Amino acid sequence: MDISDLSKAYGNTLAVDHLSLRVQSGEIFGFLGPNGAGKTTTMRMLLGLVRPTSGNARVLEMDIKTDLPKILDRTGSIIENPTFYPYLSGRDNLRAIARLTGTPYDRIPPILDLVDLTSSAGRKFKTYSLGMKQRLAVGAAMLHGPDLLILDEPANGLDPAGIVEMRDLMKRLRGEGRTVLISSHVLHEIEQICDRIVILNRGRVVVQGRVSDLLGASEALEVRIAQIDEAQRILEAVPWVRGIRRDSGRLLLDAPPECASDVTQVLAEQGLYLSGMRPQERSLEQYFLDVTGGNGQ
Ligand SMILES: Nc1ncnc2c1ncn2[C@@H]1O[C@H](COP(=O)(O)OP(=O)(O)OP(=O)(O)O)[C@@H](O)[C@H]1O
Ligand SMILES: [Mg+2]
Structure with a gap:
């Protein structure tokens, strides 16, 4: 067709x-x-x-x-x-x-x-x-x-x-x-x-x-950290972080999941220690809401 x-x-x-x-x-x-x-x-x-x-x-x-x-x-x-x-x-x-x-x-x-x-x-x-x-x-x-x-x-x-x-x-x-x-x-x-x-x-x-490609493209690393502003500023300067956004007190990094330890290291070098990090795979439903603006953004 x-x-x-x-x-x-x-x-x-x-x-x-x-x-x-x-x-x-x-x-x-x-x-x-x-x-x-x-x-x-x-x-x-x-x-x-x-x-x-x-x-x-x-x-x-x-x-x-x-x-x-x-x-x-x-x-x-x-x-x-x-x-x-x-x-x-x-x-x-x-x-x-x-x-x-x-x-x-x-x-x-x-x-x-x-x-x-x-x-x-x-x-x-x-x-x-x-x-x-x-x-x-x-x-x-x-x-x-x-x-x-x-x-x-x-x-x-x-x-x-x-x-x-x-x-x-x-x-x-x-x-x-x-x-x-x-x-x-x-x-x-x-x-x-x-x-x-x-x-x-x-x-x-x-x-x-x-x-699979659409969902792959929507992978993110979810970072929890107390000094969220400072962490965001630091990570924004990192080349392999393709994008960064905030979602209810967390940072969502558009970065490959295998970069998790690098994120920890980059922040630790600046004296920042994260309280949690996990890969976030958006479901198609979340992706759908994101791209259609259905989440009110
Ligand atoms: N016969 C019609 N006369 C006037 N407007 C129409 C007509 N059919 C559809 N529309 C309008 O065209 C747009 C698209 O409608 P359509 O039914 O194709 O959407 P849809 O994606 O199938 O939605 P839904 O998920 O609700 O089924 C809507 O704004 C609808 O109001
Ligand atoms: Mg319809």
Whole structure:
């Protein structure tokens, strides 16, 4: 998928603001961002549900403006809450969709297996838990064997157990070699399943890259010391300290963790002794809050 300079304006609001990014085939790509960041709008443009104001995108090497039917043949999605027949079983709901899309019924058992609903396939949809409903929705999106899945917050509203089940399902999808575009507020989940992510804010890319690289770049050494001003001044002059900031009475150094003993030494040479130091690995959640300004800074 190749998104280039894609924008969508609603009146004066630029919901998506000149977005460019590339998703490689076979990867699980995460869309992160606070409410209103433009995640859903982007996904809707990729699926032809919303017309871009400007820019373009190629999906599965086809142009969304001219090849939409062909793209949709090979794409499955959950964008809005999908509707199912409440009084039909999970299996019969999938049959109804298969009939509509001309999909052979023999696709249904492996899909039920994939989304872990085989044992409850005969139960009425309305008796399903939210997690089961969401998994059925993923199953429905997978039914016609798409190469690409676009899932807007599939873990939304799930309890911790449901989230774990959804995460396991995403890992199974990866095993199947599909390309998956997934948005979520459940950052911890994205951190574990995505190869690469983009963080959007107000329609723009704040940062994108491999999860491991982004987290690696966000490592810090947390230093506790009584003479915090003096320590900060000293450490600011040290070349391998790339950055330094204060957070509730601690110093956070942007420096490689292996420099810990050097920090101790530099300060000790000036007669300052720290009371504690530890490497701080920010979770993606903290990183997300930092780069989107969600922590009020
Ligand atoms: N149909 C619409 N008409 C007017 N404005 C819209 C419409 N759809 C979205 N917007 C605006 O576009 C911006 C982006 O919305 P979007 O739904 O894409 O964000 P999101 O990242 O999916 O947010 P959320 O996490 O809440 O789902 C918001 O400011 C929203 O109010
Ligand atoms: Mg949304």
